[in-house]
Amino acid sequence: xxxxxxxxxxxxxxxxxxxxxxxxxxxxxxxxxxxxxxxxxxxxxxxxxxxxxxxxxxxxxxxxxxxxxxxxxxxxxxx
Amino acid sequence: xxxxxxxxxxxxxxxxxxxxxxxxxxxxxxxxxxxxxxxxxxxxxxxxxxxxxxxxxxxxxxxxxxxxxxxxxxxxxxxxxxxxxxxxxxxxxxxxxxxxxxxxxxxxxxxxxxxxxxxxxxxxxxxxxxxxxxxx
Numbered sequence: 473x474x475x476x477x478x479x480x481x482x483x484x485x486x487x488x489x490x491x492x493x494x495x496x497x498x499x500x501x502x503x504x505x506x507x508x509x510x511x512x513x514x515x516x517x518x519x520x521x522x523x524x525x526x527x528x529x530x531x532x533x534x535x536x537x538x539x540x541x542x543x544x545x546x547x548x549x550x551x
Numbered sequence: 552x553x554x555x556x557x558x559x560x561x562x563x564x565x566x567x568x569x570x571x572x573x574x575x576x577x578x579x580x581x582x583x584x585x586x587x588x589x590x591x592x593x594x595x596x597x598x599x600x601x602x603x604x605x606x607x608x609x610x611x612x613x614x615x616x617x618x619x620x621x622x623x624x625x626x627x628x629x630x631x632x633x634x635x636x637x638x639x640x641x642x643x644x645x646x647x648x649x650x651x652x653x654x655x656x657x658x659x660x661x662x663x664x665x666x667x668x669x670x671x672x673x674x675x676x677x678x679x680x681x682x683x684x685x686x687x
Contacts, residue, residue, distance in 0.1 A: 475596060477593075477596075477652075477654075477656055477660045477663070477664065478654060478656070479589060479654060479655050479656060479657075480588070480589050480592070481588065481589040481590070481591065481592025481593045481595075481596070481657055481660070482592055482593065482596050482660065517653070519667075519668070519672060519675075521667045521671055521672075523600060523667070528620075528670065528671070529666075529667055529670040529671040530671055531671040531672050541599075543596070543600070543663070543667060545652065545663075545664045545667060545668065546652045546653055546654040546656070547652070547653045547654075548650050548651065548652050548653070548664070548668065548676075548679055549650070549651060549653060549679060550649060550650060550651075550679050550680050550681035551649035551650060551651040551681060
């Protein structure tokens, strides 16, 4: 799942990695959509984190469809 | 005469009601805000991101303590609502940090933002933060 923080809470895109691997067109489209949003948010300065229960949070530079959950936070500045 | 008096009284009450309605709204706004869709979604993400113990700490103490991944004696105290993040070293507040998103976010998302940045991006987090040193 990709979760992008915004003023609306967070926008979510989900996909089924197993179905995408066997060529399911809907699952592949969902992965591509998530990848597109990931790239778009990164271009705006967002930071992406791989967040999985029981594992340390990891900052990622590239979209990873195998991640259970990716959380993207908007660009931050000193206040 | 009586009708005019009644009309003026009613008008007076309307004026009073209009005058105090912004104050009433300011008092009630946080409760309505808590019910908004954005806040609910942000609260879901917060619950998914925190352990039950961390969630309890945030609820009851009003802040979340995030240990520094690089400095064992350092803890970041993230408030539940908007405000400074305190840097605690060896039990003493040494600094306050101000870091904010360029986009307005619900309060619960702001807590998650700080937590993720500190845990996985501490160096950049500290670079971006405006720092206010605490002096005893």
